[in-house]
Structure formats: structure tokens, C-alpha cells
Amino acid sequence: MPADSSARMTTKTTRLAAAAIAAATLCLSPALSAQDNSATADSLAGVAEDALENDPIAWDFVEGITTEVGPRQAGTEAEARGRAWAMEWLRERGFENVADEPFELDTWVPGDVWKARVTTPFAQELIVQPLGNSAATPVGGMEAELVYFPTVDDLRAAPEGSLEGKIAFISHEMRPAQDGSHYGFAGPARWVGAGIAASKGAIATVIKAVGTDHHRNPHTGGTSFPEGIDPIPAAAMSVPDAENLERMFERAGDKPIRLSLELNPRRIGIQKSGNVVGEIVGRNPGLPPVLLACHIDSWWNAPGAFDDGAGCAIVAAAALNAARIGQPLRTIRVLFAGAEETGLWGSKAYSAAHIDEPIAVGLESDFGADRIWRFESNFRGTNADLHSKLAKAVARFGVADSTIVATGGADLNIARDQDAAIIDLQQDGTRYFDLHHTPDDTLDKIDIAQLRQNVAVWTSVVGILANESRAIRTGTPIPSAPAVMDE
Amino acid sequence: MPADSSARMTTKTTRLAAAAIAAATLCLSPALSAQDNSATADSLAGVAEDALENDPIAWDFVEGITTEVGPRQAGTEAEARGRAWAMEWLRERGFENVADEPFELDTWVPGDVWKARVTTPFAQELIVQPLGNSAATPVGGMEAELVYFPTVDDLRAAPEGSLEGKIAFISHEMRPAQDGSHYGFAGPARWVGAGIAASKGAIATVIKAVGTDHHRNPHTGGTSFPEGIDPIPAAAMSVPDAENLERMFERAGDKPIRLSLELNPRRIGIQKSGNVVGEIVGRNPGLPPVLLACHIDSWWNAPGAFDDGAGCAIVAAAALNAARIGQPLRTIRVLFAGAEETGLWGSKAYSAAHIDEPIAVGLESDFGADRIWRFESNFRGTNADLHSKLAKAVARFGVADSTIVATGGADLNIARDQDAAIIDLQQDGTRYFDLHHTPDDTLDKIDIAQLRQNVAVWTSVVGILANESRAIRTGTPIPSAPAVMDE
Numbered sequence: 013m014p015a016d017s018s019a020r021m022t023t024k025t026t027r028l029a030a031a032a033i034a035a036a037t038l039c040l041s042p043a044l045s046a047q048d049n050s051a052t053a054d055s056l057a058g059v060a061e062d063a064l065e066n067d068p069i070a071w072d073f074v075e076g077i078t079t080e081v082g083p084r085q086a087g088t089e090a091e092a093r094g095r096a097w098a099m100e101w102l103r104e105r106g107f108e109n110v111a112d113e114p115f116e117l118d119t120w121v122p123g124d125v126w127k128a129r130v131t132t133p134f135a136q137e138l139i140v141q142p143l144g145n146s147a148a149t150p151v152g153g154m155e156a157e158l159v160y161f162p163t164v165d166d167l168r169a170a171p172e173g174s175l176e177g178k179i180a181f182i183s184h185e186m187r188p189a190q191d192g193s194h195y196g197f198a199g200p201a202r203w204v205g206a207g208i209a210a211s212k213g214a215i216a217t218v219i220k221a222v223g224t225d226h227h228r229n230p231h232t233g234g235t236s237f238p239e240g241i242d243p244i245p246a247a248a249m250s251v252p253d254a255e256n257l258e259r260m261f262e263r264a265g266d267k268p269i270r271l272s273l274e275l276n277p278r279r280i281g282i283q284k285s286g287n288v289v290g291e292i293v294g295r296n297p298g299l300p301p302v303l304l305a306c307h308i309d310s311w312w313n314a315p316g317a318f319d320d321g322a323g324c325a326i327v328a329a330a331a332l333n334a335a336r337i338g339q340p341l342r343t344i345r346v347l348f349a350g351a352e353e354t355g356l357w358g359s360k361a362y363s364a365a366h367i368d369e370p371i372a373v374g375l376e377s378d379f380g381a382d383r384i385w386r387f388e389s390n391f392r393g394t395n396a397d398l399h400s401k402l403a404k405a406v407a408r409f410g411v412a413d414s415t416i417v418a419t420g421g422a423d424l425n426i427a428r429d430q431d432a433a434i435i436d437l438q439q440d441g442t443r444y445f446d447l448h449h450t451p452d453d454t455l456d457k458i459d460i461a462q463l464r465q466n467v468a469v470w471t472s473v474v475g476i477l478a479n480e481s482r483a484i485r486t487g488t489p490i491p492s493a494p495a496v497m498d499e
Numbered sequence: 500m501p502a503d504s505s506a507r508m509t510t511k512t513t514r515l516a517a518a519a520i521a522a523a524t525l526c527l528s529p530a531l532s533a534q535d536n537s538a539t540a541d542s543l544a545g546v547a548e549d550a551l552e553n554d555p556i557a558w559d560f561v562e563g564i565t566t567e568v569g570p571r572q573a574g575t576e577a578e579a580r581g582r583a584w585a586m587e588w589l590r591e592r593g594f595e596n597v598a599d600e601p602f603e604l605d606t607w608v609p610g611d612v613w614k615a616r617v618t619t620p621f622a623q624e625l626i627v628q629p630l631g632n633s634a635a636t637p638v639g640g641m642e643a644e645l646v647y648f649p650t651v652d653d654l655r656a657a658p659e660g661s662l663e664g665k666i667a668f669i670s671h672e673m674r675p676a677q678d679g680s681h682y683g684f685a686g687p688a689r690w691v692g693a694g695i696a697a698s699k700g701a702i703a704t705v706i707k708a709v710g711t712d713h714h715r716n717p718h719t720g721g722t723s724f725p726e727g728i729d730p731i732p733a734a735a736m737s738v739p740d741a742e743n744l745e746r747m748f749e750r751a752g753d754k755p756i757r758l759s760l761e762l763n764p765r766r767i768g769i770q771k772s773g774n775v776v777g778e779i780v781g782r783n784p785g786l787p788p789v790l791l792a793c794h795i796d797s798w799w800n801a802p803g804a805f806d807d808g809a810g811c812a813i814v815a816a817a818a819l820n821a822a823r824i825g826q827p828l829r830t831i832r833v834l835f836a837g838a839e840e841t842g843l844w845g846s847k848a849y850s851a852a853h854i855d856e857p858i859a860v861g862l863e864s865d866f867g868a869d870r871i872w873r874f875e876s877n878f879r880g881t882n883a884d885l886h887s888k889l890a891k892a893v894a895r896f897g898v899a900d901s902t903i904v905a906t907g908g909a910d911l912n913i914a915r916d917q918d919a920a921i922i923d924l925q926q927d928g929t930r931y932f933d934l935h936h937t938p939d940d941t942l943d944k945i946d947i948a949q950l951r952q953n954v955a956v957w958t959s960v961v962g963i964l965a966n967e968s969r970a971i972r973t974g975t976p977i978p979s980a981p982a983v984m985d986e
Binding site for chain 1: 562563565566567568569570577580620621622623624626713714715716738739742743746747750802937938939941942943944
């Protein structure tokens with residue numbers, strides 16, 4: 013198992029890794045001031061190949077933040093510690109203009125009482141965790157009859173008022189998929205299920221966790237309530253718990269199944285968060301920068317190794333590696349967005365603050381740490397040479413070219429708002445929803461060989477982009493905020 | 500994944516399974532009164548082959564008890580519900596002389612507050628659960644410096660009094676093994692670690708869970724304290740949490756790591772438990788019976804699918820299947836022992852109550868639901884023909900013969916106390932310690948194909964034993980309580 017080998021490596025090689033990083037940083041500094049600024053494909057490819065075998069930087073970041081900080085719920089002191097940790101790390105590795113760009117958000121916290129128990133006919137405790145934006149139950153809990161909906165569509169079909177005084181149980185199936193596409197199929201149970209149930213009179217909602225594993229992990233995540241509908245208590249139960257409940261319905265026949273539920277999440281009002289930024293300053297800082305995004309926050313229950321410590325680790329390592337062949341032409345900026353999980357607050361704040369500063373191209377890493385398998389851009393038709401050059405550079409790492417038009421991830425609002433160039437480096441998401449928003453999102457789940465493949469691919473792409481002198485025209489007209497400048 | 504397929508089967512085929520069980524039960528009743536009592540190898544083999552492909556009985560038991568009862572902590576009302584459920588199930592399937600043989604035990608319960616948090620230098624919560632016999636912390640918890648011992652031997656080497664006012668952290672590595680043998684290597688951290696730490700002045704102990712998985716499951720289990728040493732709070736943390744703590748020690752250098760810990764387990768005095776027994780009565784009830792053992796209790800945190808719902812399911816199915824070829828010569832008795840996990844209370848009580856009633860042979864199933872791979876007896880030298888006949892009967896199911904002398908499991912105290920014949924049908928334990936004593940011990944972990952292989956093997960063995968007219972002499976002298984009678 014990769015888990016086993018990487019976990020062992022963790023404790024044993026921390027000091028070795030630190031030494032290697034020091035060496036890498038030493039390499040970087042002379043390179044940044046080197047006179048030979050011609051980024052040859054050969055040297056970049058060599059750096060990327062080296063990263064594939066040896067990169068110590070990404071592992072150091074994700075090991076560090078999961079060990080020294082852990083979970084980083086948006087708007088809390090833990091997220092603030094995460095920002096402080098990341099800024100120190102960036103500065104130590106030679107990033108410039110490292111800053112915490114503050115913003116505010118309306119903040120929800122989960123509390124610490126999450127109890128569910130079938131009281132009749134088959135008394136048994138269930139493992140649950142609240143969904144983001146869940147209301148609290150009364151202290152001491154509530155008890156009511158469960159109504160079982162195999163899918164959200166079944167819930168939608170329930171008559172108005174038919175759930176008065178009852179608790180909705182929404183189940184469904186989520187399947188692993190390399191591209192994670194089944195999230196779109198199963199996700200609505202979490203995203204809108206509680207709101208629909210509340211609008212039909214339900215006093216609470218429990219769902220089968222939106223996840224693909226069979227561990228007792230209730231995958232959390234945000235839910236939302238329509239305008240005019242007061243939030244109700246809403247919790248996810250683990251997949252094994254939900255399957256057990258399905259079997260109870262099968263065995264209970266006409267006997268009602270009653271659930272006692274106690275949750276104490278709460279809103280704590282407007283709190284501070286921030287976006288951490290840092291730069292490898294380019295030779296021509298006037299050119300639009302290459303923006304590499306990820307997010308620094310995680311759900312309270314998850315140490316955030318896959319989601320998204322790995323993403324920040326990959327983009328930071330790629331920025332440093334790309335600079336090893338010489339100071340890049342363009343500035344490479346990393347954006348570790350805050351408060352992504354609870355509503356893309358950081359991504360929106362960053363776009364609002366920087367909308368008038370065009371970026372050359374945006375990329376994001378936020379889908380775990382498994383291998384990249386597909387390259388996509390939104391300039392295949394308009395900058396065919398560059399697309400082709402990038403595709404060729406990553407092919408050696410097992411990455412396929414694609415005609416799919418890149419749209420960017422959650423933290424690339426600014427790229428979409430600017431109609432800028434976007435690249436998506438699609439990772440293998442087969443395992444992603446085993447871990448997503450759960451306590452199991454721990455360092456041991458990261459396979460360092462696959463993490464390094466990510467760094468190698470990103471190094472190749474970022475190295476080329478940061479030394480591209482031409483503007484990257486996209487296929488989309490740019491009415492107001494020009495992403496592309498004639499340089 | 501087996502987990503996936505079996506989980507799907509669960510809800511979809513409950514009714515089908517019920518119908519098949521009804522059919523199987525119908526088959527049984529005529530068979531029990533059939534005139535053709537010559538158990539031919541052919542017909543027994545046919546029943547076993549059928550079980551391999553189709554057995555619905557074992558799945559019905561383990562699905563039923565995990566769904567309708569769930570965790571069954573020794574000495575609690577949940578265990579009592581488990582006994583009641585099992586007795587009803589046995590009676591419905593045609594077992595006779597079904598009874599709950601009561602006994603009492605000094606009872607420990609886990610409470611419901613299990614909190615651990617590193618407070619400095621890397622503030623982060625850890626997931627812990629108390630070990631059986633753990634003391635409680637003060638309400639509100641305790642906080643102290645952690646002292647890290649990579650192994651129990653390191654703890655043993657610590658000077659007397661060196662842990663005054665501190666919390667011991669005992670780590671170690673446990674590896675998966677087909678025969679589970681690494682439990683002997685890693686187990687002492689749990690079995691005796693807290694007692695050793697307490698004797699050196701520690702105010703609490705936390706251990707890396709004795710388990711082979713990398714999920715956030717703190718494997719619980721019993722610990723013990725030497726005479727004269729007062730119990731201290733003792734908890735297991737999940738393997739990922741313990742590895743994180745190891746990394747903290749690596750990164751903290753000389754800075755002390757402090758842990759805040761709150762646990763509220765307690766002793767609730769003498770409580771009732773019981774052993775559930777049931778019989779397929781033989782044609783000659785005067786002959787010593789074949790005893791098939793398992794245990795009905797589980798730790799409070801575990802629904803007890805692998806440990807040991809599956810074991811009771813396998814032995815019950817085998818007893819019913821063996822009777823399908825005609826009423827057996829000897830009585831087949833099942834023993835679903837109570838309170839195994841907290842100290843083999845049921846096994847001891849059964850032996851004390853029945854020591855003067857010789858058994859012909861004892862077998863136990865208590866190592867999950869994965870394939871049986873080896874056959875062992877303790878009469879290979881003294882009843883070579885029978886050993887050979889049994890070994891030949893199970894070879895078709897991929898089970899190897901062995902020269903290892905069977906010693907029986909935890910619930911076979913009576914067999915050892917009587918120096919009786921014992922057979923061990925060794926299961927593949929590679930996955931066993933992923934699930935052992937954790938919330939993840941759920942039905943979905945059972946691969947029905949492997950469960951049925953167990954039933955097929957057991958059916959073969961029990962069918963032969965129950966129709967064996969000769970006494971099964973063992974290699975051990977029998978000084979007082981004769982297991983073997985001249986019949």
C-alpha cells in the first residue's frame with residue numbers, strides 16, 4: 013500500500029527532507045540571479061524529471077501543515093494558524109511579497125455534540141456529523157419518525173407538508189470515478205436535500221454521506237437553505253450507517269423507525285479570514301503573472317492532506333522548481349485561498365480585490381494528490397502552439413492531451429471573471445471521495461510517488477508559462493477586464 | 500471490492516435470502532426425521548458444495564444481528580438484546596434446547612466523553628477511545644507532558660518514578676499477517692502498557708491502536724493493571740493520529756508536547772450476562788456432543804460483524820447444513836458465549852457449569868469471515884484416520900492440512916479443561932486487524948463468497964464429526980474429566 017510506505021517515510025525522512033529542501037533553496041537563489049535566462053526545454057525537462065524522482069518540497073509542505081496545524085475550519089483560529097504557518101513556510105523557501113490579504117465571512121462552526129440513535133424498533137447508535145450551515149437541535153436532542161427517500165428526486169416528489177414533524181433520511185449511491193463526475197449525481201442530497209426537506213415541513217434531515225468509502229466517516233460539507241426557509245438540523249451519516257438504516261427499513265416493514273438526534277453547531281457571526289499570497293518575481297514584473305491557486309482551509313474534521321494541503325504543496329513546489337532554471341520572465345504568484353469550503357469566500361474576495369490586475373493564466377490544484385492524467389486548456393484553438401507545447405511537455409509523465417475546454421476550479425474565480433487563460437491538470441479522483449471532508453483525510457493517504465508526478469507535471473507547465481513572452485489569447489471575447497495584453 | 504458487492508447485496512436480497520432460508524429450513528425438518536441416517540460422504544459433500552455457492556443462513560444471521568441489534572457490550576442491555584435476538588433466531592431455524600445460561604461479571608462501560616488534544620506546540624485534536632478497564636480522568640480532563648516510547652520495551656526500560664505526573668505515549672508497528680501472528684508482537688502495548696506506565700508514576704497512557712489499518716479508528720480492547728496498581732486513564736488513538744504524534748515529536752525537538760485528555764469510563768459493578776446455547780439433537784443424545792463455539796458480545800464501538808457475528812453465523816449455518824443429510828448421530832451444540840471481550844467470562848462460566856459433561860470435540864469460529872486456509876487438530880497422531888478424512892473433505896475448498904496441534908480459541912475453555920479433541924479451522928486474518936474492535940467492524944466488510952467458503956468447510960467438518968461413532972482420542976492424557984468415552 014502506498015499509504016503504508018509513505019507513512020513510514022514520514023517520520024524517518026523529515027530531517028533528510030529538510031536537508032534536501034535547504035539544498036533546493038540554495039539552488040534557487042543563484043538561479044534567480046543567474047544571467048542565463050533562456051529557459052531551454054531541456055533544462056526545464058531535467059528539473060521536472062528530477063522532481064518526479066526526488067521532489068522533497070511538496071511533501072514537506074503537506075507533512076508540515078497536517079502535523080503542525082491540522083484541521084483549519086474557515087473563519088477560526090485554526091485557519092489563522094494555517095495562514096501563519098504557510099506564510100512562514102513560503103518566506104523560508106524564498107517566496108517574495110508574501111502576504112495575508114484579509115477578508116471577512118459569516119461563520120458557521122460545528123459544535124461538539126453530534127449524536128444520533130435509532131430508538132425503535134432496532135435501537136442502535138449511528139455515527140453522524142453536521143453539515144455546514146446546519147441548525148442546532150434543542151439541547152438534549154429531538155426524536156421523531158424517519159421518512160426514507162432513496163434519492164433526492166423521491167424527496168422532491170413528496171407532497172408539501174408531508175414531512176411535518178418528521179426527519180427526512182435521504183440516501184443514494186455514489187460511485188468512484190476517475191474524473192469524480194459522480195459527485196454531480198450524488199452531491200445534491202447534501203447540497204439541497206435539507207432545504208427541500210425543510211420546505212416540506214421536516215424538522216431535521218440526515219443523509220447518506222456523499223462519499224465512496226465504507227468506513228465510519230460521515231463526509232461533511234456545506235448544505236444550503238432556500239430564501240425564506242429557516243435552516244433545520246442537517247447531518248451526514250457514514251455510508252455503512254446509512255446502509256444499516258436502509259436494512260432497518262427493509263426489516264421493519266410497517267413499523268415506524270424513530271431517530272433521536274442531537275447537534276449543536278452554531279453561527280458565530282462575521283469573522284476574519286485571509287488569502288495567503290506569495291511570488292517568485294519575474295524579470296518583467298509588468299507582465300501579467302501566472303496564478304497558481306489552491307485553498308488553505310479544510311473542514312474542521314479533516315486534517316486536509318488531500319483537500320487541499322496537497323494542492324498548495326504542489327503549486328508551491330512547482331513555482332520553486334520552475335525558477336530553478338533561471339528567474340522566470342513572468343511573476344509566478346501562488347494563491348492559498350481562505351474559506352473555500354464554506355462558500356469560496358477567499359476566491360471571491362481575491363477576485364474583487366484584484367479584478368483590475370490581469371493575470372496571464374490561472375491553474376488550480378484541488379483534487380487530492382493522485383496522478384495527473386489529462387491536460388486541458390481554454391486556448392487550444394487560439395494559442396495552438398502553446399497548447400501543443402504544453403501537451404508535449406507533460407506527455408512524458410503519462411498525461412493525455414484533450415479537446416475539453418478548461419474551466420478552472422473553485423479558487424480561480426478571478427480567471428473566470430477576467431475571461432483569462434485557464435489550464436486544468438486533471439488528477440485521478442478514484443480515491444478522492446473516499447477521503448473528501450472526512451477525518452480520514454490524513455497524510456498517510458498521500459502516495460509520495462504520485463504527489464511527485466503532480467509536481468513534475470506542474471513544474472513543466474509552470475516553467476513554460478512563466479517564460480512565455482506572448483499573451484495567451486483565449487477563445488472567449490473579453491468585453492471589460494482584459495486578461496490579455498499586447499506585450 | 501468485496502465490500503461494495505456485499506453491501507449492495509445486503510439491501511437488495513434480504514427478501515430473497517429470507518425465502519431461501521425458509522426453503523433451507525423446510526429441507527431441514529424432513530431431514531431430521533429421515534430414515535436414511537447413513538451420512539454418506541457424497542451427500543455431505545453435496546450439501547457443502549451447495550453451501551459454498553448458495554448458503555443464505557450465515558449471511559442472514561450476521562446481517563440480522565448487526566442490523567437489528569448492533570454493538571453488544573458485555574454486561575449491558577445491548578448484549579441482553581443480542582442474546583434474545585439470537586435465541587429467537589435459533590428457535591426459528593429449528594434448534595432445540597435453546598437457552599440463555601446466565602452468569603455474572605464485574606462490568607466496565609466506556610462512558611461517552613473521549614477527548615484528546617495536543618495543546619502545545621502543535622495544537623490539534625486527536626481521535627481516541629478508552630481501553631477496557633481504563634479509569635476516568637477528572638471531569639473537565641487533565642493536561643500533562645507526553646513521554647514517547649516507541650515500544651513497550653522502551654517503556655519497561657524507563658526508570659522507576661520517571662513518569663510522575665506525565666502521560667505515557669506508547670507507539671509500535673503492527674503488520675498484517677495471514678495468521679494474525681503479529682498481534683502477539685504489537686498487542687502488549689495495549690494489554691500491559693498502561694499498567695507498566697502506572698507503576699512508574701504515569702497519570703495516563705495513550706497508545707497507538709493495535710491495528711493494521713490507516714483509518715481514524717482507535718481500536719479498543721482490554722488492558723489490565725497489576726495487583727496493587729490503581730488503574731489510570733488509558734486510551735487508544737488511531738494509527739494516523741499516532742503517526743501524526745510521532746511526527747510532532749520529530750518536529751518539536753526539545754520542546755515538550757502536552758496533551759489534554761478527558762475520558763469518563765466507569766465500573767458499574769456486577770451485572771448479568773449469559774451464554775446462549777442451542778442444539779441439533781442427535782440420534783444418540785447420550786454420546787458426547789460436538790461443540791461449536793463463538794461469542795455474541797462485541798465492544799461497544801463495534802457492530803461486531805467480523806468479531807464475532809460472522810463466527811456465530813458460520814457455526815449455526817454449519818450445524819443446520821450438517822443436519823440436511825439426516826439427523827446426526829451425535830448432538831451438535833452451538834455455544835454463543837457472552838462477555839468474551841472483557842475477559843472470557845462466558846467461556847469460563849460455561850466450562851464451570853458443564854465440566855462434568857464430556858464433549859466429543861470442540862471447534863470455534865472467531866477470526867472474521869475470510870477464507871479458511873488451514874486445518875489443524877489435536878488428534879492427528881491418535882485418530883489419524885479421522886484427521887485424514889477431515890483433511891481430505893476440506894481440501895476441495897482450498898484448505899491445507901497441517902501438523903500444527905490445535906489449541907482452540909477463547910470460547911473453548913471447556914475443551915481445554917476437559918483435554919478434549921479440538922479442531923482449528925484457520926481463517927485468513929490479513930484484514931482482521933483492520934477492523935478488530937473498531938466502529939468499522941460493519942456488515943459491508945463481509946465478503947459473502949468467503950463467508951460461504953467458511954460455511955462449506957464447517958459443514959464438511961461438522962457433518963463428519965457429528966456422525967463419527969468412535970470416541971476421538973487425543974494425544975493428551977486425561978486425568979480427571981474424561982473427554983472421551985467408550986461408546
